[in-house]
Amino acid sequence: MSALGVAAAVRSGEVRAVDVVEEYLARIETRNGELNAFNLVMADEARAAAAAVDACVAAGDDPGPLAGVPVALKDNMCTQGIATTCSSKILEGWEPPYDATVVARLAAAGAVAVGKTNLDEFAMGSSTENSAFGPTRNPLDTDRVPGGSSGGSAAAVAADLAAISLGSDTGGSIRQPAAFCGVVGMKPTYGAVSRYGLIAFGSSLDQIGPFSTSVADSAAVLEVIGGHDPFDSTSIDAPAFDLRSVLGRGVDGMRIGILRELSGGIGSVDGISPDVQARAAAAAEALEAAGARVQEVSVPSATLGLSAYYLVAPAEASSNLSRFDGVRFGLRVDAPTTGEMMTATRTAGFGPEVKRRIMLGTYALSAGYYDAFYGKALKVRTLMLAEFASAYEQVDLLLTPTAPTTAFRLGERTADPMTMYVNDVCTIPSNLTGHPGISVPFGVGDDGMPVGIQLLGPALSEPTIYQAAAVLEASAPHPGGKEGR
Amino acid sequence: MSDLHEPALSDEWELVVGLEVHVELATQTKLFCGCANEFSTEPNTNVCPTCLGLPGSLPVMNETAVEFAMRLGRALGCDVHPSVMARKNYFYPDMAKDFQTTQYDQPTNRDGELALADGTVVGIERAHIEEDAGKTTHVGGGGRINDATYSLVDYNRAGVPLVEIVSHPDIRTVEHAKAYVSELRNILLAIAVSDAKMEEGSMRVDANVSVRPVGSDELRTRCELKNINSIRSLGRAIEYEARRHVDLYESGEAPRQETRHWDEDGGRSTAGRSKEDADDYRYFQEPDLVPLAPTAEQVAEIDAAMPVLPAARRARLGALSSVADDVLVTVVERGQDMLALGAIEVGADPDKVLTRIQNDLAVDEWSSVNAETLAVLIQMESVGELSATQAKQVLADMAAGLHGGDPRAIAAFHGFEAMESDALEVLVDQLISDHPDEWTRFTGGDDSDRKKMQGFFTGQIMKATKGQADGRAVAELLGRKSK
Numbered sequence: 001m002s003a004l005g006v007a008a009a010v011r012s013g014e015v016r017a018v019d020v021v022e023e024y025l026a027r028i029e030t031r032n033g034e035l036n037a038f039n040l041v042m043a044d045e046a047r048a049a050a051a052a053v054d055a056c057v058a059a060g061d062d063p064g065p066l067a068g069v070p071v072a073l074k075d076n077m078c079t080q081g082i083a084t085t086c087s088s089k090i091l092e093g094w095e096p097p098y099d100a101t102v103v104a105r106l107a108a109a110g111a112v113a114v115g116k117t118n119l120d121e122f123a124m125g126s127s128t129e130n131s132a133f134g135p136t137r138n139p140l141d142t143d144r145v146p147g148g149s150s151g152g153s154a155a156a157v158a159a160d161l162a163a164i165s166l167g168s169d170t171g172g173s174i175r176q177p178a179a180f181c182g183v184v185g186m187k188p189t190y191g192a193v194s195r196y197g198l199i200a201f202g203s204s205l206d207q208i209g210p211f212s213t214s215v216a217d218s219a220a221v222l223e224v225i226g227g228h229d230p231f232d233s234t235s236i237d238a239p240a241f242d243l244r245s246v247l248g249r250g251v252d253g254m255r256i257g258i259l260r261e262l263s264g265g266i267g268s269v270d271g272i273s274p275d276v277q278a279r280a281a282a283a284a285e286a287l288e289a290a291g292a293r294v295q296e297v298s299v300p301s302a303t304l305g306l307s308a309y310y311l312v313a314p315a316e317a318s319s320n321l322s323r324f325d326g327v328r329f330g331l332r333v334d335a336p337t338t339g340e341m342m343t344a345t346r347t348a349g350f351g352p353e354v355k356r357r358i359m360l361g362t363y364a365l366s367a368g369y370y371d372a373f374y375g376k377a378l379k380v381r382t383l384m385l386a387e388f389a390s391a392y393e394q395v396d397l398l399l400t401p402t403a404p405t406t407a408f409r410l411g412e413r414t415a416d417p418m419t420m421y422v423n424d425v426c427t428i429p430s431n432l433t434g435h436p437g438i439s440v441p442f443g444v445g446d447d448g449m450p451v452g453i454q455l456l457g458p459a460l461s462e463p464t465i466y467q468a469a470a471v472l473e474a475s476a477p478h479p480g481g482k483e484g485r
Numbered sequence: 486m487s488d489l490h491e492p493a494l495s496d497e498w499e500l501v502v503g504l505e506v507h508v509e510l511a512t513q514t515k516l517f518c519g520c521a522n523e524f525s526t527e528p529n530t531n532v533c534p535t536c537l538g539l540p541g542s543l544p545v546m547n548e549t550a551v552e553f554a555m556r557l558g559r560a561l562g563c564d565v566h567p568s569v570m571a572r573k574n575y576f577y578p579d580m581a582k583d584f585q586t587t588q589y590d591q592p593t594n595r596d597g598e599l600a601l602a603d604g605t606v607v608g609i610e611r612a613h614i615e616e617d618a619g620k621t622t623h624v625g626g627g628g629r630i631n632d633a634t635y636s637l638v639d640y641n642r643a644g645v646p647l648v649e650i651v652s653h654p655d656i657r658t659v660e661h662a663k664a665y666v667s668e669l670r671n672i673l674l675a676i677a678v679s680d681a682k683m684e685e686g687s688m689r690v691d692a693n694v695s696v697r698p699v700g701s702d703e704l705r706t707r708c709e710l711k712n713i714n715s716i717r718s719l720g721r722a723i724e725y726e727a728r729r730h731v732d733l734y735e736s737g738e739a740p741r742q743e744t745r746h747w748d749e750d751g752g753r754s755t756a757g758r759s760k761e762d763a764d765d766y767r768y769f770q771e772p773d774l775v776p777l778a779p780t781a782e783q784v785a786e787i788d789a790a791m792p793v794l795p796a797a798r799r800a801r802l803g804a805l806s807s808v809a810d811d812v813l814v815t816v817v818e819r820g821q822d823m824l825a826l827g828a829i830e831v832g833a834d835p836d837k838v839l840t841r842i843q844n845d846l847a848v849d850e851w852s853s854v855n856a857e858t859l860a861v862l863i864q865m866e867s868v869g870e871l872s873a874t875q876a877k878q879v880l881a882d883m884a885a886g887l888h889g890g891d892p893r894a895i896a897a898f899h900g901f902e903a904m905e906s907d908a909l910e911v912l913v914d915q916l917i918s919d920h921p922d923e924w925t926r927f928t929g930g931d932d933s934d935r936k937k938m939q940g941f942f943t944g945q946i947m948k949a950t951k952g953q954a955d956g957r958a959v960a961e962l963l964g965r966k967s968k
Contacts, residue, residue, distance in 0.1 A: 078541040091540070098534050100541060199540040204772035233545050233774050316772060319572050322583030323538045327638065337631045338578055365574075365767035374769060 003069045003163040003217040007110070010068030013057055017050035017068030021112055024070040028114065028161045036136045037146075037155040038115040039075045039085055046070070049112045056110070064110030066224055071106055072162035074153045075116035076123055077208070078197040079103055086199050087131035088121045090349025091330040100197020101232070102166060102208050102225045109224040114162055117152030121351045122321065123173055123201040125149050126423040129414055130353040137410070138181060140449060144407040147177030147423075150211070154181040157211040164221050165211045170202045171309050172403070172427025174209045175439035179402035179452020182441045184218045184469070185211050187427075189459045190434030191236035193222070194229030200320040202313035205431040215440065215469045219243035222462065238460065246463045247470040251290050254468060257297030257395035258284055259456070262426045264401070269303050269425050272404040275445040280401045283442045283453040286475035287399070287468065297391050297398060301384045305428040308384075310421060311364045311377035312432070317354075318361030324349065356417065381432050388433050392458040397468055400426045402439040402452035430456050440469045443477040498731045499699045501707075502662050502692055502723060503654035506669060507647050508679045509617065509687040510553045516616045516646035517544030517586065524685075528639035536644035538581030543773050546570075550646035551593070551777055552787070553678040554614045557648055558594025559787050560676050560794060561609050567778045568593040570614070570771040575764045578636060579619035581643050587615035589768040593777060599652070599672075600796055601664045602814060608653035617645040648678075654693065654704060659720045659727075666690055666716055671795040671818055683715050690719055694726040696734070705730075706740050710754055712747045722747040726754055798822045806835035812843045821846060827856025833863040841866075845877045846884060853886035862892040872955040874947070875901045901953060909946075909954055913962050916945050928967045939963060 009015035056063040078096035120130040128136040128151025136151040138144040139159035146155040150167025154177035167174040169187035178185025186209040210221035227240035264272030288294045326332035326345030333344035364373040430437040439452035518535035534542035571589035592613035625634025673681040681688040695707040744757035799813045866876040888894035927938035
């Protein structure tokens with residue numbers, strides 16, 4: 001059942017939230033050992049929250065738009081009194097004293113948090129293999145990765161261990177795993193969803209968004225978690241989104257651009273596999289058949305995204321992750337002096353990919369290197385903003401594959417970080433520009449694994465994106481998102 | 486030329502000083518969170534996820550702090566610019582996030598100046614907004630971070646809003662350095678943005694000190710002096726450091742650029758970190774905060790609401806009176822110049838008003854003294870209704886709010902009325918005949934004897950009259966009788 005279906009049934013009293021949650025907890029019990037999607041299952045808390053929803057329904061009060069909907073939270077979002085690990089040893093034993101804004105908003109909407117999901121340590125990775133607690137497996141083929149960094153959240157929804165989940169997307173960490181697992185994944189406009197309580201990776205890039213099995217569920221969750229938050233200075237002070245009402249409007253007359261540089265053809269970055277290219281072409285045709293006007297659009301600087309991103313994100317991360325020093329929370333490895341204690345703690349607490357990025361970022365910001373690296377990356381960002389702005393004068397939305405390939409096998413790309421990094425080539429530009437992007441499942445590749453199609457738009461174009469995403473979803477060759485199709 | 490302009494060191498060496506002053510802003514809450522900005526003796530009580538730098542927390546700019554910072558900038562004649570916050574990255578346990586949120590290449594206030602009481606102008610490079618750190622106590626070992634047995638951190642101060650005011654190296658004498666800090670403090674109090682107490686750390690001064698041959702305009706290697714806890718200590722520290730530099734140069738050596746720790750008890754500075762092992766702070770724009778973009782209207786509002794600053798207030802009083810500069814400085818520093826102006830306006834003698842205030846109103850609470858009652862008091866003293874001693878007592882009672890602060894009521898309560906001069910003369914004659922030896926020493930002794938005996942007789946008379954006698958009248962009588 002869809003999340004909106006669960007909510008409707010619970011709200012009407014047809015189904016009890018406590019029964020829904022038991023069903024999900026039982027499924028988690030059965031499947032999580034194999035998938036490793038959850039770092040922590042919040043069984044007691046979930047049962048209590050579901051009982052509260054039922055009591056609310058029984059009393060005739062409004063239990064909220066997501067009443068009784070089981071939700072999984074990426075384990076980099078703070079939950080009061082419940083361990084929050086970022087899949088890192090360095091946060092060992094830490095329980096946040098507060099809830100992230102999104103966590104509080106979901107709870108207020110009646111959603112029931114069932115657990116904290118696995119991720120690449122501190123959201124740094126594209127396969128969920130960089131977790132201190134072992135990799136998550138793709139429910140559609142457990143020899144394959146679920147993508148990352150929000151692999152646990154994507155896998156949880158794909159395996160129906162949660163009706164919906166939240167991920168965070170710094171360079172594609174929602175959209176790419178959504179594509180790999182055959183579910184819908186949305187990265188909203190930067191500032192559309194509060195980051196308060198999201199443990200930062202790249203502060204100017206991070207954005208929280210939903211995973212779901214349908215476009216309508218995705219829209220419903222974004223309506224709940226979006227909107228201004230005074231605790232996040234970068235939160236946009238705009239009215240909350242009205243998304244579900246636009247889902248049936250179709251794409252007649254909508255202008256869709258195929259983003260040349262990220263589509264695999266002439267003038268594109270390398271590495272986009274032919275089967276994925278074919279699915280993107282089919283998606284464009286489907287939109288055209290539904291009345292959209294499709295054309296090719298060029299954004300030359302889109303090819304620079306990867307290089308700029310791997311300077312900006314590590315630079316910010318090197319600063320954001322300084323606070324994990326053993327002084328106030330989490331792991332502490334004792335040593336004779338404070339400085340040595342900090343070094344020992346960070347050496348033992350961080351995994352190799354996190355250390356790699358801290359070092360990359362530290363160098364990018366260093367005196368004498370700043371202008372050549374970080375400074376130049378900022379210039380690329382400015383250039384990309386200008387070029388995307390002019391692209392959005394020609395078209396309403398841009399279309400690309402979400403990722404260059406379908407889900408790869410565990411261990412296949414861990415030896416060389418660069419082969420891992422290119423996974424994000426299609427998703428990164430919208431993080432650098434702060435623009436929204438969605439991944440919608442659209443058939444499968446030659447290996448039978450799902451392919452995701454990405455729709456991109458300018459800032460706050462979420463209604464248009466959902467409008468087109470609903471059309472893509474309706475014309476997709478297979479129903480998206482569930483295993484065993 | 487006043488002595489303030491004399492070279493501080495010698496005929497050959499000139500002092501070059503620039504000051505960096507950190508000021509805690511007196512806002513209700515901290516710079517980036519809702520925690521109370523107040524001193525607490527219980528450690529780690531005014532804290533929350535944001536000022537503890539807990540994972541996931543975010544800063545939200547305190548708008549009052551920004552307004553206070555701009556007010557200070559405008560009071561120092563700075564241009565207020567669109568500005569951004571930046572991260573200054575370094576590891577230290579009292580820095581909750583292991584970076585300080587501050588301003589770097591785009592500070593809020595730039596290019597101002599501070600005029601000292603003697604008219605000397607010191608350029609202000611910038612006055613930027615930043616957060617304070619927590620407080621570390623190193624226990625055991627030598628009390629320094631790397632040899633302590635353990636360290637305790639109190640984050641109550643973490644995130645308290647600061648403005649750092651950076652002067653140009655325009656200061657040439659120790660007296661000017663002290664006058665700069667003192668005048669900056671006056672301004673801070675006048676515009677009500679800080680309580681500016683050096684002893685309590687809400688105003689902290691670091692001094693960049695170097696020397697150069699007189700006549701040269703080079704800037705030689707400087708040392709930054711930290712841990713200066715009072716204006717007096719600032720003077721001693723600069724003097725010591727300048728002398729150290731001169732000694733090094735004169736013995737063929739040179740100082741190296743470093744941070745030095747002023748040891749007030751030992752009266753010397755000790756070497757801290759040198760330039761070579763300084764951190765690379767890896768500044769970059771704080772992505773969690775949005776740029777500050779004050780509008781021209783905001784700046785105009787701040788200007789319009791700007792109170793009259795201490796220099797102008799001193800000038801105003803100076804134009805009405807002939808008292809010494811230090812009286813003006815004191816009265817304005819204590820914020821008693823409006824009281825003085827009011828009393829002068831209703832007809833009290835300006836010099837008497839200012840002198841009486843300077844001498845006898847050095848109290849924290851004087852709100853029950855107003856211009857009218859002060860003028861009445863000065864008048865009573867001027868016409869001899871009260872002796873100087875009595876006037877002092879009456880003013881103290883006025884400040885304490887006794888008898889509604891009414892000087893006449895207070896004088897009546899004490900039974901103060903000036904003695905008739907006949908009665909006083911009778912008393913003096915009586916004393917002379919009671920103390921013939923003393924009188925002889927008064928009339929026939931040397932200067933020292935005469936002085937001592939004048940004190941003796943005056944004291945006896947005051948004792949007999951319970952202080953009601955007018956000191957000047959007594960002196961006059963004794964003088965007349967000795968001839």
